[in-house]
Amino acid sequence: MKVRGAKAERLADEELMPRIGEKDPDAFEVFYDRHGGVAYSLAYRIVGERGAAEDVVQEAFISIWRSGARYDRARGSVRSWMLGIVRNRAIDALRSKAGRAPKLDFDDDAVLEHRPSGELTDAEALRRETAHELRGALGDLPGEQSKVIELAYFGGFSHSEIAAMLEVPLGTVKGRMRLGLEKIRGELAGGLA
C-alpha cells in the first residue's frame, strides 16, 4: 500500500485520474491532499458554514471517486474541473437552503468548465506563485464590478436576479461582469508576461 501511495504522489493530476477511475484509494488520497484545501475554502466561501462546506466537499469528492474515469483532459485541468464540481454543488446547496429553485443540476460536467482551453496550463502555473496576488484580483476591481461577479460566481444568482437586487438594467449587470472579467484577464496576462 505504501509503495502505491508513494508512486501516486509522483503522478500529475491528469495521471491520477485514471487510477482513481480504477478505484485506487491511494491515488484518491493524493488527489484530495493536493486539492482538498482549496475545495473546502471555495465551498466555505459559497455556503458560509463549516458543516455545510464539509458536506459539499464530501459529496463532490465522492462523486469524483465514483466517476473519476469521466474526467477528460480536453475539459481543462483536473483542478479546474474539480473546482467546477465543488462550485456547482455548493451553489445548489446554497440555493436549496435559501429556498431558491436549484439552477444547476448535478451534472458535474455542466456549466463553466466544459470547453478546452490551452491557456489553462499557464494559469495553473501562475496559481502557485501568485496566489496572494490572485486573492487581490477581485478586490482590486471597482466595487460595482466585483459585486456582480461575486453575486454570480459565489452567490449563484442569475443576471436577472442580480439586476433586480441591485435595481439596475440587465444590460448593465452583464456589462459590469464583462468589464470585471476583462480586468482580471488583463492582470493575468500581465502576470504571465
Added chain:
Amino acid sequence: MNETDHDRRRDDIAAYLLGALEPGEAAELERHIAGCAECEEELQRLRPAVRVLPETVEPVEAPPALRARLMEQVRSEAAGSQAAPAARRSPRWGLGPRPLAGLAAMALVLVAIGGYAISNGGSGGSGTTTVFTGRSPGVTAEMVREGETGTLRLANLHQLPSDKVLQAWVQRGKQVVSAKALFVPNPDGTATATIDDMQGVNTVMVTAEPRGGSAQPTSAPIVSVSIPQ
C-alpha cells in the same frame, strides 16, 4: 451579425462563464458559439479570468475529520463493499427522506446482536473468515472477520445530522476503545467500517458522535455485535 450584436454577445459570454445566464439563454448562446469563431475566441480569452476566481478565496483549513471520513468511505468502497452503489447522492441539506428523529430514537435502543458463525467454524483464528450477522430494529449488521481484521457492514441506517458521524468501538473484556473508524451512512442507508485489530474483541459497537469523533462513547450504541471467543 453586426458589431452591436457582438457587443451584446460579449456581455452574454461573460455572464455565461460566471454561470449567470438562465439555462435557456445559456443553451442558445452555446448554439451560437458553436458556429461563431469570433465568439468562441472571446469565450476562450475570458475563461481564465473565471478559472482563477476559486483561487481568490481566502484559504480556510479543511477539518482533518473530513479527510478521515472521505478516506474511510473510499477505502471501504475500494475494498469491494456492497455498501456503495454508483447512484448519485441526494443533497444532505434536506437530510433526505429519513427523519433525524429516527436516529435519536434508535440510539436509545441498545441492541445486542447475537453473533453466530456461518462459515469456517467461527474459530476467528488467523486466515479464517467468520461472519456474524443479525438484525436490530431497523438496522441490519454483518460483521466479517478475516484473521485479525474485521469489516462491519450496516444497512437501513438513518441519515445523520451534519454535525454527527458514526464511530466504531471495540470492547475487550470491560475496556471499550475507539476502533479509529469514523464514517457516515451512504445515501442508501448502508455503511461500512473496518476494524483493524480484532484480537481479543468480544463486542463491536457503533455510536453517533460529534464530528471528529470522541475519546469515549457519548451516546448509547446504535448497534452492538457480540463476537464469540
